[in-house]
Amino acid sequence: MISLQKLKITVREGLKILRRDKSLIEGTVYASANRRVVGRLVYAHHFPCQGLQEPKSDDDFGVSVQGYFRGGPSTGSGRRAPRVGFGHIANDVSADAVRLALERAKANAIHDPDFHGFPESVKEKPSPRVFTDPKLLRLTSDPKQEARWLADISFKTLEGALRVFERHHRRSLLGEVSIGDYIVSGDNFLVIERMAMASTKGLAVSDENTIAMSLVSAMVERAHSKGRGWDASSGLADFEPQDTGRQAAEQALRGIGGTIIPTGNYTIVLGPQAATEIFANLLLRHFSAASLDFRISIFNGRLGAEVASPNLTLHDDATYLGGAGSKTFTDDGYPAGCVTLIENGRFAGFLANDYYRKKLLAQDDKALAEKIGPYAREHLLSRLPRSGFRFGGGGGRLASREPGIGATNLFIASAHPVSRRELLRKIRNGIYIGALWYTYPIAGEKAGEISGTAVADTYRIKNGKLAEPLRVNSVRLRANLRDIVKNIIAITDRPRPTILWASDEITYAPEVAIANVRLEAIRHPED
Numbered sequence: 001m002i003s004l005q006k007l008k009i010t011v012r013e014g015l016k017i018l019r020r021d022k023s024l025i026e027g028t029v030y031a032s033a034n035r036r037v038v039g040r041l042v043y044a045h046h047f048p049c050q051g052l053q054e055p056k057s058d059d060d061f062g063v064s065v066q067g068y069f070r071g072g073p074s075t076g077s078g079r080r081a082p083r084v085g086f087g088h089i090a091n092d093v094s095a096d097a098v099r100l101a102l103e104r105a106k107a108n109a110i111h112d113p114d115f116h117g118f119p120e121s122v123k124e125k126p127s128p129r130v131f132t133d134p135k136l137l138r139l140t141s142d143p144k145q146e147a148r149w150l151a152d153i154s155f156k157t158l159e160g161a162l163r164v165f166e167r168h169h170r171r172s173l174l175g176e177v178s179i180g181d182y183i184v185s186g187d188n189f190l191v192i193e194r195m196a197m198a199s200t201k202g203l204a205v206s207d208e209n210t211i212a213m214s215l216v217s218a219m220v221e222r223a224h225s226k227g228r229g230w231d232a233s234s235g236l237a238d239f240e241p242q243d244t245g246r247q248a249a250e251q252a253l254r255g256i257g258g259t260i261i262p263t264g265n266y267t268i269v270l271g272p273q274a275a276t277e278i279f280a281n282l283l284l285r286h287f288s289a290a291s292l293d294f295r296i297s298i299f300n301g302r303l304g305a306e307v308a309s310p311n312l313t314l315h316d317d318a319t320y321l322g323g324a325g326s327k328t329f330t331d332d333g334y335p336a337g338c339v340t341l342i343e344n345g346r347f348a349g350f351l352a353n354d355y356y357r358k359k360l361l362a363q364d365d366k367a368l369a370e371k372i373g374p375y376a377r378e379h380l381l382s383r384l385p386r387s388g389f390r391f392g393g394g395g396g397r398l399a400s401r402e403p404g405i406g407a408t409n410l411f412i413a414s415a416h417p418v419s420r421r422e423l424l425r426k427i428r429n430g431i432y433i434g435a436l437w438y439t440y441p442i443a444g445e446k447a448g449e450i451s452g453t454a455v456a457d458t459y460r461i462k463n464g465k466l467a468e469p470l471r472v473n474s475v476r477l478r479a480n481l482r483d484i485v486k487n488i489i490a491i492t493d494r495p496r497p498t499i500l501w502a503s504d505e506i507t508y509a510p511e512v513a514i515a516n517v518r519l520e521a522i523r524h525p526e527d
Contacts, residue, residue, distance in 0.1 A: 001140040002033035002061045002093055004208050007196035010063060014098035015198045018065065021102065025082055027067035028118050028199040029101075030331070031093050034396035035059050035140055037190040039154035041216065043162070044183045052154040055147065060392075062399040064088040065101040066118065069109050085109025088400045116358035119332045121202030122384065126335040127319035130326045133235030136210040140192060153188050153214075153241045160245030161218050161229075168253055181223065184248070186216035188241060191395035195331065203333035211324050211395060212239040213499050217456070218248035220256055226456040226472050227251025228273055228435045232324035232497040232506045251434065251457045258471035261460070263520045267430035267489070268477075269423065271457055272509035276498040277436040279314065279412050280507040282450050283481055287314075287341045288405045289352035289385075292371050293360060296445040298482055299347050303373025307347045308485035311414045314342040316351065316505070318386065318408035324497055325408035325506040332388035332403050339386050342485070344415055349379070353388030353403045391504035407505035412512065417493035420511060425464035426490055427513050432459045432466055436477065448481040453522070476520045489513040 014029035040054035069083050087104025089097040139146040161184045189212070196206040216229040229248035233239040270278060291297040299307055318327045318336035327336040332354040340348045350372075352360075360368060361380050368376035388403035418426070434457020443449045454477065458470040495508035 001035045001059055001192065002194070004194045004196065004206055006093060007031040007033060007194055008206050010093045010098065011196045011198040012204070013095050014063065014065070015200065017095065017098050018067070018102065018200060023069045023071060023106070024200070025068040025070060026118055026200045027065060028197060028203070028333075029063065029065050029098055030195065030197040030390070030399050031063045032193075032195040032390070032397050032399040033059070033061035034194070034392070034398070035192045036395050037146060037150055039150045039188040041154060041158060041184060041186045041188070043158055043185070051158050052151055055150055055154070057146070060090070060396065060398065061093060062088060062090040063093050063097045063101050064399040065098065065105045066402065067102065067105045067109070068115070068118070069106055081111045083109035084112045084115045086402055090400065114359045114362070115355070116362055118199050118201055119203055119334060119354045122334060124335050124384070126328045127337070129319050129321045130209070130328045131234045131322050132208050133210040133237070135236055136190060136212070137192065137208070139190070149236070150188070150190065153239070157186070157188060157214060157216060157241040157245040158184055160242030161216070161249040164246055164249035164253065181221045183219040183221055184216065184245065186214070189213040189395060193395070193397045195397045197331065197333050199333060205329040205333050207328045209327060210235055212236055213324065214239070214241050214244040215499055215501065216244050216248045218245070218252040220252050223256040224472050225252050225255035225258065225469070227253070227255060228456050230273065230499055232499050234322050234324050234326060238322065255456065255458075255469040255472065258469040258474065259460070260471055260474050260521060261431065261519065265516050265518050267427045267513065267515050268517045268519070269427065269430060269432045269461065270512045270514065271432065271434035272496045272498045272511065274433045274436045275412055275509040275512045276500055276507040277439045277452060278450070278484060279509070280407070280410055280503065280505060281439055281500055282441060283485070284407060284410065284505070285445070286481070287350045289350055289356035289360060290405055291445070292350060293356060295371060298446065298448045301370050301373055302347045303376060303379060305347055305373070306345050308342050308345045309488035310345040311416065311488045311491055312342055312345055312485055313340070313413045313415060314411070315340040315413070316387070316407045316410050320409045323409035323506065325504070327408055330386060330388045330403070331390040331397060332385060334384050334386065334388070336408070337384070337386045347373070349383070351387035351405050351407060352385040353405050354385050355403070356405065357385040389504070393504065394502040395504075410505050410507045411495065412491065412507065412509050413495065414491035417510065418490050420492050420494070423490045423492050423511060423513050424461060424466070427461065428464050430461045431470070431475070431519060432461050433477065434458055450479055450481060452477045474522050474524070476522055478518045478520055484514055484517070487515040487517070489515055
């Protein structure tokens with residue numbers, strides 16, 4: 001893997017190359033290197049398998065140049081409008097690669113009236129709290145040790161699940177269900193991210209991050225029961241893969257004998273994975289500066305207003321100590337930080353990169369008020385953009401991409417959290433949804449209408465306690481995001497780091513109780 005020191009040298013020398021170009025007004029050079037090690041778990045007792053079925057790794061590295069160039073198309077007044085362009089070279093971080101990326105940026109350059117310059121140097125110092133695991137970093141220099149660590153993590157995950165299944169089988173509580181029904185699948189990820197960037201406007205930063213993640217499903221196939229487990233950490237010391245496997249197997253066993261409920265409106269409790277699907281996968285996009293700018297957010301014009309239950313606070317904290325998604329700098333070059341999105345029910349802020357912050361500030365007050373709220377300009381001027389990242393979808397910061405808008409450690413919280421026991425007692429009767437799948441907006445983003453299918457860890461709640469399980473894939477949630485955030489009854493006090501497939505943010509998700517949510521029964525051929 002390319003060292004961080006090599007990336008720093010690349011951008012430092014690359015900046016000299018940019019400054020010698022007479023056509024360049026301003027520009028940035030960015031270099032990155034990422035390594036992803038993946039252990040794919042495939043275990044089923046009834047056919048031959050290795051458990052760790054597909055251990056693999058991949059590296060990507062490269063450089064990119066963004067430039068603002070003279071000599072664009074004529075504006076009609078005799079002047080030629082400058083152009084902005086982007087060029088990328090993969091698998092090379094040499095000075096020649098920077099030169100070629102610069103030429104590609106020129107060739108690709110276009111006139112963009114919404115571009116208002118690259119990020120400027122700031123005096124703010126980055127947070128010293130971001131943790132990078134030195135043990136995980138050392139693995140990149142020793143492939144054999146890396147393979148041993150991956151195998152150890154993967155078989156610990158399987159061990160956690162199989163011990164649960166073995167104990168259950170020996171007690172013969174499954175009756176006619178044989179051990180051949182047990183299936184465990186999923187992935188363990190070890191990720192290392194490195195980046196360095198410099199600009200002609202005085203920025204020179206670098207960052208290095210480590211991530212360990214696990215996502216596991218366990219099934220008792222003939223009993224139509226499924227359970228999920230997950231974990232995420234910034235290092236190996238706090239990473240407990242056997243607990244992930246154990247959790248998935250225990251939930252799969254609890255789900256045996258699922259019943260069906262009729263269509264209707266229910267008080268529900270979202271488990272951590274289901275809450276992540278709703279809040280991170282669906283709601284988060286409405287807090288993007290791009291969504292607000294294009295008027296497709298359900299929060300357009302509502303900055304400062306009450307948009308949710310006072311029980312809800314939502315924030316993204318890139319500097320959370322030990323957070324699996326923590327970063328020191330954004331890919332715009334600014335110090336990473338915390339962005340409060342909802343504070344006690346009030347729309348308090350949004351995620352932005354440098355491009356969209358400047359694009360919004362260039363608009364008139366009327367447009368800003370309609371898109372964001374009456375005090376949008378003051379809000380934008382008083383805050384640095386903390387969310388400009390070049391994420392790759394499931395790990396990595398890619399030189400092949402321009403800075404987008406992304407979250408890091410997303411926290412779903414409350415100023416008055418309760419214990420799980422208190423939460424269940426408060427709602428008394430309802431439905432617990434542990435895992436959702438295929439969640440998506442319907443009728444367009446602006447409508448806020450969503451749908452999702454309960455696929456695991458779903459139960460009736462009776463008299464303040466979890467009761468019988470529901471059949472897998474027998475319930476579809478149909479709701480509006482506006483109603484979901486307004487109808488929150490309570491939030492528990494123990495968030496868990498939760499991941500979705502190919503997500504870049506880690507969501508620290510508790511359990512969330514919500515009133516008056518429509519659940520639709522899904523009919524199956526055997527019903």
